[in-house]
Amino acid sequence: MRIALLEDEHEQAQNVQAILAERGYECDSFPTAQSFLSSVLHRSYDLLILDWQIPDGTGVEVLESVRAQLNWPIPVIFLTQRDSESDIVRALDAGADDYLIKPPRAAELLARINALSRRTSPESDKEVLNYGPFEVNTQLRVIKLHGQALVLTDKDFDLTLFLFQNQGRLLTREMLLERVWGLTRDINTRTVDTHMSRLRRRLGLNPDNGFRIKTIYQRGYRLEAIKATADTETASGDEAP
Structure with missing residues (x-):
């Protein structure tokens, strides 16, 4: 903490x-x-x-x-x-x-x-967490989108869970490396950028699914809940890491 x-x-x-x-x-x-x-x-x-x-x-x-x-x-x-x-x-x-x-x-x-x-953090002890169309099983370490299991690595799962549990909050690259990767020094923040870019695609983070990862210039990332009717062009503008 x-x-x-x-x-x-x-x-x-x-x-x-x-x-x-x-x-x-x-x-x-x-x-x-x-x-x-x-x-x-x-x-x-x-x-x-x-x-x-x-x-x-x-x-x-x-x-x-x-x-x-x-x-x-x-x-x-x-x-x-x-x-x-x-x-x-x-x-x-x-x-x-x-x-x-x-x-x-x-x-x-x-x-x-x-x-x-x-x-x-009232959800920390729950086995199954629901975020819109996403279902996260913390025991089985499985994430489903509209009932279909997604193909994710262990690190993808850890990063996704941390993002959902902190949605709306600015997460710096250093914080993500520390909390998800356990790294505290001599770090390469491009590791985070690479995983975020891949995670956007694998999770289907877009207006139709109600979430997007927004890049905060020179600071980090924030997972945001958005309406299905949101401007897709605006959302896609945040795709670059």
């Missing part, structure tokens, strides 16, 4: 990062709203942790910006010294999923993160 932390106090940030590292989570820390938003809006994170008081704004303002600009409901936890009922209500009304008071207790913080992960 990749987490972005907004925290301007160095010791507090180090404490949270140490807690998360013990569980194997990767955490990038940012001291300002500007640096935080610059990374969050251009990279792929699984969860955000926000402080309230920061040098160039407030955590609530940052959260409102994230909710307005990201097109998927990334889970957000507030971690702050502000503990009044009105502050908690304001943060939750702005779109926060949880609220903790500093300093965090390690076990509680990890439990809250795990609970949010389960809540935001």
Whole structure:
């Protein structure tokens, strides 16, 4: 899991990062709203942790910006010294999923993160997942389109499942290499481009089947649900990796 932390106090940030590292989570820390938003809006994170008081704004303002600009409901936890009922209500009304008071207790913080992960990925334990005309059997590792099994490699299956589980979300090439291929360094991102080009054809991702893989220039890919009546010329314009 990749987490972005907004925290301007160095010791507090180090404490949270140490807690998360013990569980194997990767955490990038940012001291300002500007640096935080610059990374969050251009990279792929699984969860955000926000402080309230920061040098160039407030955590609530940052959260409102994230909710307005990201097109998927990334889970957000507030971690702050502000503990009044009105502050908690304001943060939750702005779109926060949880609220903790500093300093965090390690076990509680990890439990809250795990609970949010389960809540935001409710399909993770299901054997058969349905996405429009696509049926994904996670046990048999078979994907069907309109009832017909598709011919896919193991890596094709893993990549397809990850795309469907994160539809609407920008997935960088680096993130896909890490999550699907297990590669974290000395990587060739053309591997992702090659598989995406092939996957478009093998899955029949087109307006008639309700999905397309959109290439986000210099950033990565996003699986989008589209209407069958969508402009096919617009969809085909995203075919090049």
